[in-house]
Amino acid sequence: MKLVFKCSVASSLLATVAAVALASCSQAERVAKAPAASKVASVQVADYQGTVARVRRMTPEQYHNTVAYIFGSDIDVGSPFAPLRRTDGLLASGAASVGVTTGELQQLQRSASSIASQVIDKGSLDQHTPSRRDFLIPCKPVDETAPDDVCATKFVKEIGRLLYRRPLADARVAEFVAGAHKGAADLKNFYTGLAGVVEGMLLDPKVLMIADLTEQDPAHPGKLRLDAYSLASRLAFFLWDAAPDDQLIKDAEKGLLFTAKGRAQVVDRMLASPRIEQGTRAFFDDMFGFEDFGNLAKDASVYPMMTGATIKDAREQTLRTVVDHLLTRGDDYRALYTTRKTFMSPTLATVYQIPTKPGWVPYEFPADSPRIGLLTQISYLSLHAHPARSSPTYRGKALRERLLCQKVPLPPANVDFSILENPNPLLKTARQRLEAHRANPVCAGCHKITDPMGLALENFDGAGRFRASEKGADIDASGSLDGKEFHDVIGLGQAMHDHPQLTSCLVRRVYSYATGGPLTSTDDKAITALNAAFGQSGYRYKALLRMIATSDAFYEIVEPTTDSKTGEKKAAALSSDSAAVSK
Amino acid sequence: MKNLVQKTAFAAVVMGGFGLTAGTTAMADEAAPGLQNRTIGYVLTSANWGLYQTPDGKQECPDGFNEGPREQFKALYPNLGTVDGTQLERESASRYPLDKEDKFPYHDVKGKIGIGLNLDGKVGENDFTSTDGEKGIDNNLYRAIGCTRLFRAPDGTYANFTDLWVREMNFHRVLVELTNVDSLTNDPQVDVTIYRGKDKLMTDATGANIMPGGSNRVDYRFGKNFISHMKGKIENGVLTTEAADVHWPWAVFLGRPGAYDFKGARFKLALTGEKAQGLMGGYSDINTWYMQLVRSWSTHHSSYGGLSQPSFYRALHRLADGYPDADGKMTGISSVLNIKMVQIFIEHEGQKVAEAEKAQAPARH
Numbered sequence A: 001m002k003l004v005f006k007c008s009v010a011s012s013l014l015a016t017v018a019a020v021a022l023a024s025c026s027q028a029e030r031v032a033k034a035p036a037a038s039k040v041a042s043v044q045v046a047d048y049q050g051t052v053a054r055v056r057r058m059t060p061e062q063y064h065n066t067v068a069y070i071f072g073s074d075i076d077v078g079s080p081f082a083p084l085r086r087t088d089g090l091l092a093s094g095a096a097s098v099g100v101t102t103g104e105l106q107q108l109q110r111s112a113s114s115i116a117s118q119v120i121d122k123g124s125l126d127q128h129t130p131s132r133r134d135f136l137i138p139c140k141p142v143d144e145t146a147p148d149d150v151c152a153t154k155f156v157k158e159i160g161r162l163l164y165r166r167p168l169a170d171a172r173v174a175e176f177v178a179g180a181h182k183g184a185a186d187l188k189n190f191y192t193g194l195a196g197v198v199e200g201m202l203l204d205p206k207v208l209m210i211a212d213l214t215e216q217d218p219a220h221p222g223k224l225r226l227d228a229y230s231l232a233s234r235l236a237f238f239l240w241d242a243a244p245d246d247q248l249i250k251d252a253e254k255g256l257l258f259t260a261k262g263r264a265q266v267v268d269r270m271l272a273s274p275r276i277e278q279g280t281r282a283f284f285d286d287m288f289g290f291e292d293f294g295n296l297a298k299d300a301s302v303y304p305m306m307t308g309a310t311i312k313d314a315r316e317q318t319l320r321t322v323v324d325h326l327l328t329r330g331d332d333y334r335a336l337y338t339t340r341k342t343f344m345s346p347t348l349a350t351v352y353q354i355p356t357k358p359g360w361v362p363y364e365f366p367a368d369s370p371r372i373g374l375l376t377q378i379s380y381l382s383l384h385a386h387p388a389r390s391s392p393t394y395r396g397k398a399l400r401e402r403l404l405c406q407k408v409p410l411p412p413a414n415v416d417f418s419i420l421e422n423p424n425p426l427l428k429t430a431r432q433r434l435e436a437h438r439a440n441p442v443c444a445g446c447h448k449i450t451d452p453m454g455l456a457l458e459n460f461d462g463a464g465r466f467r468a469s470e471k472g473a474d475i476d477a478s479g480s481l482d483g484k485e486f487h488d489v490i491g492l493g494q495a496m497h498d499h500p501q502l503t504s505c506l507v508r509r510v511y512s513y514a515t516g517g518p519l520t521s522t523d524d525k526a527i528t529a530l531n532a533a534f535g536q537s538g539y540r541y542k543a544l545l546r547m548i549a550t551s552d553a554f555y556e557i558v559e560p561t562t563d564s565k566t567g568e569k570k571a572a573a574l575s576s577d578s579a580a581v582s583k
Numbered sequence B: 001m002k003n004l005v006q007k008t009a010f011a012a013v014v015m016g017g018f019g020l021t022a023g024t025t026a027m028a029d030e031a032a033p034g035l036q037n038r039t040i041g042y043v044l045t046s047a048n049w050g051l052y053q054t055p056d057g058k059q060e061c062p063d064g065f066n067e068g069p070r071e072q073f074k075a076l077y078p079n080l081g082t083v084d085g086t087q088l089e090r091e092s093a094s095r096y097p098l099d100k101e102d103k104f105p106y107h108d109v110k111g112k113i114g115i116g117l118n119l120d121g122k123v124g125e126n127d128f129t130s131t132d133g134e135k136g137i138d139n140n141l142y143r144a145i146g147c148t149r150l151f152r153a154p155d156g157t158y159a160n161f162t163d164l165w166v167r168e169m170n171f172h173r174v175l176v177e178l179t180n181v182d183s184l185t186n187d188p189q190v191d192v193t194i195y196r197g198k199d200k201l202m203t204d205a206t207g208a209n210i211m212p213g214g215s216n217r218v219d220y221r222f223g224k225n226f227i228s229h230m231k232g233k234i235e236n237g238v239l240t241t242e243a244a245d246v247h248w249p250w251a252v253f254l255g256r257p258g259a260y261d262f263k264g265a266r267f268k269l270a271l272t273g274e275k276a277q278g279l280m281g282g283y284s285d286i287n288t289w290y291m292q293l294v295r296s297w298s299t300h301h302s303s304y305g306g307l308s309q310p311s312f313y314r315a316l317h318r319l320a321d322g323y324p325d326a327d328g329k330m331t332g333i334s335s336v337l338n339i340k341m342v343q344i345f346i347e348h349e350g351q352k353v354a355e356a357e358k359a360q361a362p363a364r365h
Helices: A013-019 A060-071 A091-097 A102-119 A149-163 A170-187 A190-203 A228-239 A246-253 A260-272 A275-287 A290-295 A308-328 A333-337 A346-352 A378-383 A392-403 A430-437 A441-457 A489-498 A500-515 A521-536 A541-550 B002-014 B069-076 B087-095 B140-145 B157-168 B286-294 B299-305 B309-319 B351-364
Strands: A055-057 A209-211 A214-216 A224-226 A341-344 A361-364 A479-481 A484-486 A556-558 B040-049 B174-179 B187-196 B214-217 B228-235 B238-241 B244-249 B259-271 B275-285 B322-324 B330-347
Touching: A055 A091, A060 A102, A060 A149, A060 A275, A091 A275, A091 A500, A102 A190, A149 A170, A149 A190, A149 A246, A170 A190, A209 A228, A224 A228, A228 A246, A228 A260, A228 A275, A228 A500, A228 A541, A246 A260, A260 A275, A260 A541, A275 A290, A275 A308, A275 A500, A275 A541, A290 A308, A290 A378, A308 A333, A308 A341, A308 A346, A308 A378, A308 A541, A333 A489, A333 A500, A341 A346, A346 A378, A346 B214, A378 A392, A392 A441, A441 A479, A441 A489, A479 A489, A484 A489, A489 A500, A500 A521, A500 A541, A521 A541, B040 B140, B040 B157, B040 B214, B069 B087, B069 B299, B087 B309, B140 B309, B140 B330, B157 B299, B174 B330, B187 B238, B187 B244, B228 B244, B228 B259, B238 B275, B244 B275, B259 B286, B259 B322, B259 B330, B275 B286, B275 B322, B286 B309, B286 B330, B309 B330
Parallel strands: B214 B330
Antiparallel strands: A055 A209, A214 A224, A224 A556, A341 A361, A479 A484, B040 B174, B040 B330, B174 B187, B187 B228, B228 B238, B238 B259, B244 B259, B259 B275, B275 B330, B322 B330
16 A cells, blocks of 8 residues: 655645644654565664654755756755754754745745746857756757647656656646646746746655655565655665665666665665765765854954855865765774874965965875864864854864764853953963863853863864964863873874764764654664674774665664653654763 | 154055064964975065155155156147147157157156165165165165156055056966075075966955965976075074076066066065065166056056156166166166065975976977
8 A cells, every 4th residue: 555645745835835844744644555675685783673754854955966966066046945953963853853934935936936947948148058958858849839748748757756756646747747738828838838847846845855655564564664765765865965866766666675685786886976975975064063164254353364265165174084084095984083184275274384286185284293183174173163262162062062972061041251251361271261260160060071172172273273372371282081081182083083972973973864863762773783883894984874774774664652641653762872971 | 853754654654564574463373384394485465666755745756746648748739630640659659769859857756765775785875765764775766756646656556556466466476485594583594586486375364465374386387587596694584685686577457477677686574484574676677667667558547647658768768777788878777676475385396397398408409
């Protein structure tokens, strides 16, 4: 029997999108559908449950990437989405608990209309725009001023399959063709009729929302699994941060995703694709909280070298380092925090105070350099600092929350920042000022959590530039991290490398990202098993991606738990690994 | 005396603060990193011909400012006439200034204070005295252009544009590299090399300044004619060099390449790890100087700036004061550039290729 999400079916596209509330979608009724594929073999990590089914909104990047794949990267999408709320460490997880507001719908409609116009654009020599219709529409109408149902059908089937991430039912195709026919007849233009169809598709909840549609799992009677197309979508958004490509949909059609061998083949193809870089960048950009670069500004009188280009390059440098380290070299994830290899641009070189060449070039900091690992890159140091000074507290907090999946309590409402904001001039270094601030026991609790490792980064100012002293006083960069003491930032890098939660945090984040929402208690076994397997792989990121993507848990679906009081179905509480760090 | 001090202060302001006193900037408190491996590089970010200006110009130009093409045209052709008999005839005079007699008066600078260096090592009767009291300053170019509005800051288009082009046009990306440097404060012997770079400059977050700490590659191929070597010394943070002939790149409108030729050029620069600023003086080849002007400054600029090119040609030859030719005619005019530079890492990419090409050159002929 076919699985249907009630909320995803709508006669009025606009009204429905506005009304979609994903919490209710997750409770949609399901009906079984006969399996389209044969038995799924177990993979390396066994004995754990699947995940809950979700409906999530495409992230802005996923929408951009999808439109770029289908219609070309030169299509201007605009910025139709409202920002997501970071949930359990990831923006992507926030997409599983967000609706579409009326205002956002207006933006989406404008964007969809613009995209549709660009798709059917006949081009202009004067404006130097290409004739996209000639290569995006697979046929030419007999008469451009009249409907052509044959050509429209071909276009609708081809584009609809990619946008909806599954073949369209004949009845749905007929609806779209009828719409195109009417538009072409009314407006006396075949292409304008098609534009209306494209616009409507782009606004369809089934396109904007990634719904986990399920079916009975014949290999495990009584259990549910994702249907083939939902599994294809989950794979594609996980590994490529975009909708499935044509080949992946074909693989789903052929049932390849429901055999262990077939799924391994598919995953290996995806991991070998250049698009894995796009997916990896998206994940780490999210995990590192790099959306904050959009609001990052430094005081130009204090840090004149921090231009807009510097800030942009700082983000890019870290992402290039990650991609090179994890994908190109296939190195140990932990070594990202001790590596001296990176890439350099001219604007960044002015902050690092080193010579370089034009463009991006590979660069390795010398062995005696204080630059070691991601924590000493300008991205981390400048993002977690004040506009005109460093911040050991911000840096320590980010280290714990972003990289170790720990939680640092919020400061109390009545905290007195005066010692930091109007410091005693005799307190020359951040360490001295923070020591004075911690004299207040209300403040001391949290700062003991964040400052010991943040102070190890004090040899770098708020722009990430090296300094040996602050206001004439030598900087003491010693510190500690969860019982491990060190004298300088080199020691901090090694402490991070050796910290057990560094890798377990990555596993949690990747699994959460892969499965489209915050972790629940049903994921505990999977996380435990993946932690062990990740270690056995030598902490190779691609191996982790493969383990998750080929695992049974990735496609098996468990029912949400039921609230005993309200009867409402919901995900179980977060597992214990994310508990607040002890003071 | 008080008056002199006030005017001196004003002059420093109008010249954009081109003093030898190294200023400080609101930087983060990291140490300046410029000197590495006994080497430090600087890139030119500002250059202006050294003119000492008072607010109304009456001290240095008591006879007023020079008249330009409009005034001269009106005097020459009060009844107008044919195009070829008036406009074309006058325009050709810029290229062939000696074809016609020029009877117009030309106002030289008459003041006693001037910016520059003592290029000939003497204190002559006509030499200027610097704003800090140094006598024997040689700067006859100032005498020639100081009373022409085109060259006076801040409104003269020549003064304005040429400084802008230093930053904007890659062609005159002047790099100065100091090697064998033990200290930027005191070092009795350092080597100084001028190169032409080939990369853009980066402005800082204010958008107003060029950032120190950038990198720039030496142009060993098309810029090898601009490479010059000097010996120098650093005393109390000020670099002075021995004299050398320098071919100084300077592109003009629309990026057209050009250059000035200096004989006996030398630097006097205040150095820090982040910047260098001061003077580069020498005897400018007068023909090169004139052609650089004529080929790039159209009549409308000259008109607004009060520059008559034929009259200026004569002044340039009259005031030339160095490097006589075989007939005893002076070919160079003492001059000075106010320059500002910021620290930069100089990349010697392509040096080996250039050396290899040089080594193979005889075999090709």
